[in-house]
Amino acid sequence: MTEIELPFRTLEWKADRLTLIDQRALPSKVNYIDYYNYRDIIVAIKNLTVRGAPAIGAAAGFAMVLASIEFAKETSNDYLGMLRKAADEIISARPTAVNLRWAVERIWKAVSSHNNSSVSEKHKLIEDEAIAIEQEDKELCRKIGEYGAKLIDDGDGVLTHCNAGALATAGIGTALGVIYTAAFGGKDIKIYSGETRPIDQGRRLTTWELAASGLDVTLLCDNMIGSLMRSGKVQEIVVGADRVAANGDTANKIGTFNIALIADYFDIPFYVAAPYSTFDPETPTGEDVPIEFRSPEEIIDIEDYAAIKGSIHVYNAAFDITPHELIAGYITDRGVVKASEIEQAVLTPLPD
Amino acid sequence: MTEIELPFRTLEWKADRLTLIDQRALPSKVNYIDYYNYRDIIVAIKNLTVRGAPAIGAAAGFAMVLASIEFAKETSNDYLGMLRKAADEIISARPTAVNLRWAVERIWKAVSSHNNSSVSEKHKLIEDEAIAIEQEDKELCRKIGEYGAKLIDDGDGVLTHCNAGALATAGIGTALGVIYTAAFGGKDIKIYSGETRPIDQGRRLTTWELAASGLDVTLLCDNMIGSLMRSGKVQEIVVGADRVAANGDTANKIGTFNIALIADYFDIPFYVAAPYSTFDPETPTGEDVPIEFRSPEEIIDIEDYAAIKGSIHVYNAAFDITPHELIAGYITDRGVVKASEIEQAVLTPLPD
Numbered sequence: 001m002t003e004i005e006l007p008f009r010t011l012e013w014k015a016d017r018l019t020l021i022d023q024r025a026l027p028s029k030v031n032y033i034d035y036y037n038y039r040d041i042i043v044a045i046k047n048l049t050v051r052g053a054p055a056i057g058a059a060a061g062f063a064m065v066l067a068s069i070e071f072a073k074e075t076s077n078d079y080l081g082m083l084r085k086a087a088d089e090i091i092s093a094r095p096t097a098v099n100l101r102w103a104v105e106r107i108w109k110a111v112s113s114h115n116n117s118s119v120s121e122k123h124k125l126i127e128d129e130a131i132a133i134e135q136e137d138k139e140l141c142r143k144i145g146e147y148g149a150k151l152i153d154d155g156d157g158v159l160t161h162c163n164a165g166a167l168a169t170a171g172i173g174t175a176l177g178v179i180y181t182a183a184f185g186g187k188d189i190k191i192y193s194g195e196t197r198p199i200d201q202g203r204r205l206t207t208w209e210l211a212a213s214g215l216d217v218t219l220l221c222d223n224m225i226g227s228l229m230r231s232g233k234v235q236e237i238v239v240g241a242d243r244v245a246a247n248g249d250t251a252n253k254i255g256t257f258n259i260a261l262i263a264d265y266f267d268i269p270f271y272v273a274a275p276y277s278t279f280d281p282e283t284p285t286g287e288d289v290p291i292e293f294r295s296p297e298e299i300i301d302i303e304d305y306a307a308i309k310g311s312i313h314v315y316n317a318a319f320d321i322t323p324h325e326l327i328a329g330y331i332t333d334r335g336v337v338k339a340s341e342i343e344q345a346v347l348t349p350l351p352d
Numbered sequence: 353m354t355e356i357e358l359p360f361r362t363l364e365w366k367a368d369r370l371t372l373i374d375q376r377a378l379p380s381k382v383n384y385i386d387y388y389n390y391r392d393i394i395v396a397i398k399n400l401t402v403r404g405a406p407a408i409g410a411a412a413g414f415a416m417v418l419a420s421i422e423f424a425k426e427t428s429n430d431y432l433g434m435l436r437k438a439a440d441e442i443i444s445a446r447p448t449a450v451n452l453r454w455a456v457e458r459i460w461k462a463v464s465s466h467n468n469s470s471v472s473e474k475h476k477l478i479e480d481e482a483i484a485i486e487q488e489d490k491e492l493c494r495k496i497g498e499y500g501a502k503l504i505d506d507g508d509g510v511l512t513h514c515n516a517g518a519l520a521t522a523g524i525g526t527a528l529g530v531i532y533t534a535a536f537g538g539k540d541i542k543i544y545s546g547e548t549r550p551i552d553q554g555r556r557l558t559t560w561e562l563a564a565s566g567l568d569v570t571l572l573c574d575n576m577i578g579s580l581m582r583s584g585k586v587q588e589i590v591v592g593a594d595r596v597a598a599n600g601d602t603a604n605k606i607g608t609f610n611i612a613l614i615a616d617y618f619d620i621p622f623y624v625a626a627p628y629s630t631f632d633p634e635t636p637t638g639e640d641v642p643i644e645f646r647s648p649e650e651i652i653d654i655e656d657y658a659a660i661k662g663s664i665h666v667y668n669a670a671f672d673i674t675p676h677e678l679i680a681g682y683i684t685d686r687g688v689v690k691a692s693e694i695e696q697a698v699l700t701p702l703p704d
Contacts, residue, residue, distance in 0.1 A: 007661075160524040191665070197549065197573035203652060211662035219652055220667040221549035223574035223607025227643070227672040230609075255575025257582075259611060265613050269513040279530040291579070299547070300555060300571055309359075310563035315544070318606070320579040 003142070004184050006213050010055050010167050011062070013131065016069065018062040023167060027208035034141050038063040038070070038086055045093040045100070051201075051243070052168020054137045056274075057099035061130035063090050064107045068123045096292070099277075103133050134170045140275040141171030141331045148178030148238065148331035149185055150271055157267060159183075159192040159225070162253035163205040164240025164273065174273040175238045176209065178331060183215050191215055192234060194222040196253060197330040198298040198316065222255050229266045237263050238331070241274040246347065247288025247337030248324030254317050260326040269328035276332055281347045286321035294318050341342050355494070356536050358565050362407050362519050363414070365483065366382035368421065370414040372402050372610055375519060379560035389422070390415040390438055390654050397445040397452070403553075405490045405594070406627075415442050416459045431471050432464060448644070451629075455485050466501045477603025482619050486522040487608030492627040492685045493523030500530030500590065500683035503535055508587040510534075511544040511577070514605035515557040516625065526625040527590045528561065530683060543567055544586060546574040548605060550650040550668065560561020574607050581618045589615050590683070593626040598699065600676030600691030601638025606669050614676040621680035628684055631698045638673035 008030070012019045018041060022031040033042050033049065041063040044050050050059045067086035071079050087104045094100055110129040111122050151159060158179055165176035172180045183189055191210055196202035203219055210217040220228055228234060237259060243251045250256070263270040283289060290313050296302055296314035305312045324339035330346070337345045360382070364371045370393060374383040385401065387393050388586070393415040396398060396402050402411045406619035419438035421657035423431050439456050446452055462481040463474050510531055517528035524532045535541055543562055555571055562569040572580055580586060589611060595603045602624050615622040635641055648654055657664045676691035682698070689697045 027660075028653075154433055161362070191686040194575070195549065195573055197547065207652075207664055208657070208660070211664050214662045216663045216665070218667050219575070220669075221606065221651060223546070223549055223610055224667060224669050224672075226609040226613060227606060227669045228667055230673070254573070254579060256573055257578040258614060261578060261617050262610060262613055299573060300559075301380075305560070305563055307382070308379075308563040309561070310566045311568045312559055312563050313568070313570040315570050315576060315580055317572075317579045319578050320576075321582070326673040 001018060003147070004172050004180050006166050006172065006180070006209070008166070008209065008212055011050065011059055011134075011170060013062050013065070013134070018059065018066065018179060020044055020051050020059065021167070023050055023051055023205060026204055030342050036066065038067040038090065041066065042090055042093045052163065053097060053099040053189070054169040055093065055167070056097055057103035057118055058134045058137055058170040059131045060090050060100045060103045061107055064104060065127050065130045068126045072119050072120045072123055079122070079239070083111065084108065098104040099185070106133065111333065137169055138171035141169050141177040143333035144174050144273050144275065144331055145172055145177035145181030146305070148271065149181035149187075151269075151271065151329070151331070151336065152178065152182040152189060152236060154187045154282060155189070156187070157192060157233045159228070159234045159237045159259065160206060160261055161194055161195045161202060161239045161256055163201040163209075165206055165209050167205050167209050168240070175240045176206065178212070178238050179215070180213065180222050189216075191217045191218060192228060193219055194225060194255060194259075195219065196255060197222055210234065222258070225259055226262050229262055234268055237268060237270045238272070238273055241272050241278050242319055243283060244272065244274055244279045244287055244330065244342070245279050245283040245285050245288065246343060247285045248342055249289075250322045250324070250325060251286065251289040251319050252322065254320050257322045260322045264326050267288050270326060271329050271331050272327055273331040276334060279342060279346045281330075286323060289319075289321060291320070292318040356497070356524050356532050358518050358524065358532070360518070360561065360564055363402065363411055363486075363487070363522060365414050365417070369648070370411065370418065371394055372411065373519070374541070375403055375557060376401055376558055378499045386419065390419040390442065390604065391417065394442055394445045396677070404678065405449060405451040405681075406521040408449055408518070409455035410486045410489055410522040412442050413457045413459055413485045416456060417479050417482050420478045423608045424475055425608050426470050428591045430465070431474065433473065435463065436460065440479065458485065474592050489521055490523035492523050493525055493529040493662075494629065495685040496526050496625050497524055497529035497533030497681055499677060499688050500623065501533035501685070503536040503621075503681070503688065504530065504539060504588060507537045507541070508539070509542045509544060509585045511580070511586045511589045511611065512558060513546055513608055514548045514552060514589045514612055515561070515624040516560050517558055519557050519561050520592070526608060527592045528558065530590050531562070531567070532565065541568075543569045544580060545569060545571055546607060547571065547607065548607060549574055553605070577611055578614045581614055581620060586620055588621060589622045589623055591623070593624050593630050594671055595635060595641055596624065596626055596638065596682065596694070597635040597637050598631070598633055598695060599637045600643075600679060600682065600694055602674045602676070603638065603641040603671045603681060606672050609672040609674045612674045616678050622678060623681050624679055624682050625683040628686060628698050631694060638675060641671075641673060643672070644670040
């Protein structure tokens, strides 16, 4: 199968700069921003110009390349020391983002183990490693797409949630990678996406990237999903994952669990699409995943209630846990597996 | 039990004018608007200054009184003809609102059957009937509150949806009537409310009216309900209804069905609070309820996608159907009944 080319690029490395699509402006405006300085990429990660764990990881890799370009010009001969400092700054952009730390440390390891090479040799190692991180992510997406597309039939309606798309990765996405591969493979499918309150990644990002790519996409509010499934319009659900526990319990964007329960009632298969790196052998079950609660201001302006004598609280959980019993299969870069097969098929390292 | 006094009034008749709380401005601003002209009340119904079927019905009754005041002053002796014309204008403010038509026709019937009485006698009949409609609604809310409060224990967390509150009725509300009665009866309860996308009546109205009344209320996004129930914070769910079919299937604000399914998974009782008039013997099952789809603009600005080659659609269902198997009981003004008891207990007219 030929590589799928989408009409936008989430991130693109151009020898001396990283170009990012500004995800804050979508869908109203399609703006690309050039970054020549690693500090500006830190800002872009913090303010969500770029988001999605794999996309952040790839951007962080190129931030290291830009830091290296800068430090190689300095007369100081503490190139590695400055680079380590930059690495720590980049990691601290979003401290809980596992991919961010992983990408930066991978690059650091590649360069710091070659202490005796020249600065220009070191720089080459960094750039090669950053490009490798990007390319590997593309390849993971491509494989997930190919395995997953086989689960989708011509004429199907596919519901997704949040944005596990090209905008979240360096490639065609995980859940949306499955959808792109099915659609560009010739299947006529309709895609449904909930708003994904409170940050609205489904409304702002998923509908935009699918429609920009020429697909047929329908937006609905998250609370309309039961109504939609009852109407018979949905044949499969495909979502991404933030973390999959060893038993298959899946942490993903808030609302995923609701969808899985409703799908179970209507007997509609619910799939999780994620690369091997999202499966965590250190997390036995969903009970072991800490849930992040975010600020009330994402949902409500508490000031509006200033004159009120009662108490207004906000429950703003960022993720929920979908128990593995509700998941029909996991679409990975190593094939589609069931919960009972995760340990052998996904958590076991591949032979080199 | 003494009558519950809330610190706001949804609507109040003051001899020559109707005062409405402006529900469009809540929760940021608490504005009361005086209406001296029935045409302005038509505008208020259209633009959602007043909403909620029983509140609209009561407001429409007082619109008839204002029309009568105006026409009684005219030298023309076609008082009844002008009144009928006003009645039709008021009904057309929201053509699908059953309570609106019901209230206006009830008043019309009261006055048109007394063709030989004087204009001032006719006016008295209209005002008495409008006040009776308001008082009866208060009484229905009071009874629903008293029956329902017995289902709620001290220390419980109660989840509701949309706004079936004092802001939707002339009294203390239906679902929120149950909550007020439990809380003012001395039970320490916590209330949870979803945003209720896309019009956000939960966020804008339910949290405001509960907190204004001194209660402890927590807002969440509709897609966080599974997460909330898993946390063990919810002991009962109480929602209102737009229409209950003879078999107990319930049409209510979009998202209600999702909540009922999730509650079923966690074995949390799900109650529907509604007066006898919401139960429709002409509707055998939920399949027979037409579902209103509303405009895409409530959810998305399609203009944002002007440059896109694919298709963006919007699924904006205003209501969904909760099957009776998922409903633990119906809290009515005639007591709490099960689906199998609706026909005998609720649909049978009471003896005079």
